[in-house]
Amino acid sequence: MKTRITEQLGIRYPILQGGMQWVGKAELASAVSNAGGLGILTALTQATPDDLAAEIERTRRMTDAPFGVNLTILPTINPPPYGDYLDAIIKSGVKVVETAGNVPADYMDLMKERGIIIVHKCTSVRHALSAQRRGVDIVSIDGFECAGHPGEDDIPGLVLIPLAVRALDIPVIASGGIADGSGMAAALALGAEGVNMGTRFLATREAPVHENVKQALVDATERDTRLMFRTMRNTSRVLRNAISDKVVETERRPGGCAFEDIRHLVAGARGRAALESGFIEDGVVSAGLVVGLIDDVPSCAELIERMVLECRAHLERASRLAAA
């Protein structure tokens, strides 16, 4: 396939594996890149910037194809040393960085000076326009369907993707709600230049998480996610379990709840433990609405090859109907 982003990123298929905390490691990123997509390591999954540098080297040993690194910058009380992680990325020579959250202007400038291609993920047209003004190369527009942070506007891809395509000059990648070739066909039909997937890649053989987690995604229907932290305007879409049910219920109480009331339930360490141990009731795991569309656990290569075939077949069918 050939779109503006396959050309910019030097990849065979316009399919990105978006950053996923505790998941975006060398095994997954290299498998996606070897299959012709763009694998992405998640910087903050590594405990220190040095660990990130080592993980980048490890990925290089597993693939000759391009891959990227995600750097998500969220406001927290004790922020990680973002600057040091960025230095590690720059020194490593990685040529693609996926950013999300509030990226400081000097970080942007530094990456641009070094010729790094910046794919900025955001959930609204106004943030996408602002990112374009600040010089990012590609916008990954993340609809209401997505896992993790969908924002507070609740605009799904069917409306958000064409709005972003209309508003931006730089290429748009469709993110959220896509898990198969028909979704990819729809994204291209809406004007996107490619797709980003997280949850779908979580249910692949190479994803470094417990098999029970993958099976939980296969078993889940489209009604099995929950939006937590809505009352705090920090919405997060996660797989439904006893914990996310409890958080949502607590938030619904008259007067809502404070983060302090529930932080022990949603601690990142618990989520990580659930991913690794497979006791998925022990923590909160991000998952998008596409869990309803996921029925198997293929290898990344099988998934990508199938998606490409399906995408072409769906576009062929649609074109035939429309032209008749």
Add this chain to the structure above:
Amino acid sequence: MKTRITEQLGIRYPILQGGMQWVGKAELASAVSNAGGLGILTALTQATPDDLAAEIERTRRMTDAPFGVNLTILPTINPPPYGDYLDAIIKSGVKVVETAGNVPADYMDLMKERGIIIVHKCTSVRHALSAQRRGVDIVSIDGFECAGHPGEDDIPGLVLIPLAVRALDIPVIASGGIADGSGMAAALALGAEGVNMGTRFLATREAPVHENVKQALVDATERDTRLMFRTMRNTSRVLRNAISDKVVETERRPGGCAFEDIRHLVAGARGRAALESGFIEDGVVSAGLVVGLIDDVPSCAELIERMVLECRAHLERASRLAAA
């Protein structure tokens, strides 16, 4: 264009104008049908079954093309005489009925006996499967994006349409979130056989509503709708104004609110008055997220011709990218 539904319904393009209370009258329905789509009268917009019969006759004088009638059956304290409306439809010889809500089995059977094609609109795969079992001919699957009643599952079209296509044997029409040819291309790419639009047809020259309403849709962005009645599990997506803001705010109060507290604000008569007078702050008007995609007030013929050209162009571009 040629899909299963153009064949079943005898129409040139697979574009339906969904039922809209106070709006689905002869002027709009005939304009859509004359332009090659399927116009749909809204039964309950007529004060009595006799009025509906007269409106069907009036539409017939305005078009030789097929059109349909919408019959939405909602639980209310003082229900309208649904059976009499249905009799009027059957006697009129109309061959397509769009149903929504809880349609009694004997109504379904009566329509099927008379050879009426039933297009059932619903917002979930499980309701669509149940409708298929009950013998409806076509399902119009209505995503989270839609105006009016999106249900309580909050599944947007990008996920809901392919799920419905996978689950059903009968043809699927994509509804909600579609307002232009790129959305139509995406719907076909996702496996739908056509599209249903409401809000987009509200902003056409022939829609029998005040010009101020149409201008309000043009001015609105994708962030200008509100979900009312969520706390009552009877969610309704409407255009944002002072009233819908107040309803949502009232619902958010600790303990929520009773319908009695707000019914004077949301009375159907006020919504009807707003549509007719153009004082859009006077009542609540249904509108989907596609308000963000609506930039003009074309005739139905201009809209449909443009959509068909855009749809083909978007599919051609997508196919070219995917095949390269």
